[in-house]
Amino acid sequence: MDIKAYRDIAWNGWWKQNPGIVQILGMCPTLAITTNIVNALSLGLATMFVMGMSNLAVAALRNFIPYEIRIPVFILIIAALTTVVDLSMNAFVHDLYLVLGIFIPLIVTNCIVLARVEAFAAKNEPLGSTLDGIAQGAGLTLVLVVLGALREFVGSGTLLSGIEMIIPGASPIVLFGDDYPGFLVAILPPGAFFALGSLVAGRNWLEARKAARARQAPPSIDTPVEAG
Template sequence: MDFQAYRDIAWNGVWKQNTGVVQILGLCPILAVSNNIVNAVSLGLATILVMALSNLAISALRNFIPYEIRIPVFILIIAALTTVVDLTFNAYLHELYLVLGIFIPLIVTNCIVLARVEAFAAKNEPGSSTIDGIAMGIGLTLVLAVLGAMREVVGSGTLLSGIDMLFPGAQPISLFGDDYPGFLVAILPPGAFIALGCLIAGRNWLEARKLARAHRAAAIAPDTPAEAG
């Protein structure tokens, strides 16, 4: 597979088929942990690891897995890799692990992971499958990061709250000073739905503008080489 094919796979995962704002998958973790950017990105990185390793493992073993039992085997592999990530967070990032709580183990049941191994990894070679898993994970992490930043800034007037869990001694950024009263709804579940809706609308607007420009360019361009002359 050439470089352009890998590039197309990556772009598909990050933008064209973004799991958060196009496929609208995995809403439970997206809405639950995106109250600040640190929690959101941390869960996104954990998901990238699980998706990349799951895609790689299942692609490498796809010819040895009977079709009739593929789903249980896929879930078993995903569960094993999720457990490794979960224990790693518990060992090295314990405070963050306590904050994220059940949402790291729940990566096992995240439809994003199972959908990609079934739709892509089970049908393609390991290299492209790994790229697909990483790209899909990055796409999800970008959505989580933007969503977390929006909700944190509007809700509490800070950025990078909880950064000391990753880098001891680091302090969050206060954007509006100590007098900012906060906007509680932004960090509550309704705020998550509203912010995600804004992201989906923004992405659709950008795609509509791109399509309109393409249509205008096609209408302006000459129909034949003779007309161009």
């Protein structure tokens, strides 16, 4: 692959094929864990690590994995990497580990991870596959963090709530004072749907605006003009 191919892979993960707002995959953790930035970022980084490393492992071993048993082998690789993340978070950020709970082991069953392993890593070389996994994971993390920020800002009037679980002694940013009553819907599941729908609509609007500008742009000098 050349530099342009790697750039396209990164751009696809961040924007064109973003798993959170384009492919609409992994909705369970996306909607459930994005009540604040800390939870969203932590789960997003954990997922990104598993995606990058599983893509690397599958791409490196793809020629040795029989086609008939590829899915069980892929899941075994993903499960092993998820176990590493699970045990590491339990050891080093135990309070955060308790908050994220079942959603860390559920990375194994996240359709985003298996989809990229099957669709890309099993057919491409290790470097490009690793970049694809990291880019897709970063795209998902971006969506999770934006959702978490929106829901935490509107629902609680704070940012970085729970940061003390990662950095002892740190405090969240209080935006509206202690007398802010909060907006409960933003923290509840309906708020997640509203926020995610707004992100999807915003992304589609930007793409439609870009396409409209492209249609209205004057033709390039090098573009041949058909005779009428």
